Amino acid sequence: MWGDHMIVSSTEVQNNFGKYLVLAAKEEIIVTRNGIEVARLQSMEGKPHATIQESVLKETADSYPFKGRQASYEEFVELTRDEENRYEYIDGEIYLLASPRTAHQFAITEMLVTFHQWFQGNECTPFVAPYDIRLKRLNRNDPNVVQPDLMVICDLDDHLDERDYYTGVPSLVVEVLSESTRSKDMVKKLDLYMESDVKEYWIVNPLNKEVTIYGFENNEVNKTRTYKHNETAQSFLFEGLSVELERIFKS
Structure with missing residues (x-):
C-alpha cells in the first residue's frame, strides 16, 4: 500500500x-x-x-x-x-x-431476414443481439444475463418494465457457435435455456455447417434433431418456420 x-x-x-x-x-x-x-x-x-x-x-x-x-x-x-x-x-x-466474425454475421443476417418475413403479422417478434435477457433457473432466485444472437419473443407487451427493458422469457433462442463460445453455448446455455422455460433452442454451427434444434418441455429436452449439408431446418415450436442451410452458411 x-x-x-x-x-x-x-x-x-x-x-x-x-x-x-x-x-x-x-x-x-x-x-x-x-x-x-x-x-x-x-x-x-x-x-x-x-x-x-x-x-x-x-x-x-x-x-x-x-x-x-x-x-x-x-x-x-x-x-x-x-x-x-x-x-x-x-x-x-x-x-x-468477443466481436463476431464474418461467418457468424452472415448466418445471423440470413436467419433474421427469414424470421422477420415469417413472423410478420404474428404476435411474436424476432430480435437480435445486443439485447439483454434475464433468466432464472428452475427453483433458483439469482438471475442470469445473456444476449442470444437471435431470439423470438411472444409476450413483449406483457413484460416491459418502466425503463423499456424486456423481463420475460423468449420462446425461441438461436446461438451461432464460434471457437471461443462453443462449450458455453453447447453446455452452459443449453442447460440454462432448458431450465428457464425457453421452448426451443437452435445451435448454428458455421464450423461444420450444421444446425441442431432442441425442443424443451417441462424443463427437459423433449425433441432434438441435427440438420446438415443442404437440408432445411424445421422448427418444432412454430410449424412452417424453416431455414435452408445452404442460405445461412457462407460458402
Whole structure:
C-alpha cells in the first residue's frame, strides 16, 4: 500500500475479486500486470461520474482478470453499468463477448431476414443481439444475463418494465457457435435455456455447417434433431418456420 492507495497484481485481484471490490469503497486500488498499471478500482460514492478507470473489463476475452471467477449479480451489474463491451452472466461467472466474425454475421443476417418475413403479422417478434435477457433457473432466485444472437419473443407487451427493458422469457433462442463460445453455448446455455422455460433452442454451427434444434418441455429436452449439408431446418415450436442451410452458411 502506498499513500492513500493500494497497489496489487492482476493475479491477486483475480483470486480475491470480491475482497478488493469491498476495499475499493474505502481507498483507490491500482491493478498492475508485470509491474505496469493496467486498471484502477475506486469508490463511486460522492463521485457521480466516476467509473472503473481503464477498466479490467476492457481486455480480451482470453485475459480479462475475472475470467473464471465468481461474482454476485449485484457485482456484475455494478461492474458493467457503464461499459461499452458486451458481457453475459451465467451461474455467477462473467463472460466477455468477443466481436463476431464474418461467418457468424452472415448466418445471423440470413436467419433474421427469414424470421422477420415469417413472423410478420404474428404476435411474436424476432430480435437480435445486443439485447439483454434475464433468466432464472428452475427453483433458483439469482438471475442470469445473456444476449442470444437471435431470439423470438411472444409476450413483449406483457413484460416491459418502466425503463423499456424486456423481463420475460423468449420462446425461441438461436446461438451461432464460434471457437471461443462453443462449450458455453453447447453446455452452459443449453442447460440454462432448458431450465428457464425457453421452448426451443437452435445451435448454428458455421464450423461444420450444421444446425441442431432442441425442443424443451417441462424443463427437459423433449425433441432434438441435427440438420446438415443442404437440408432445411424445421422448427418444432412454430410449424412452417424453416431455414435452408445452404442460405445461412457462407460458402
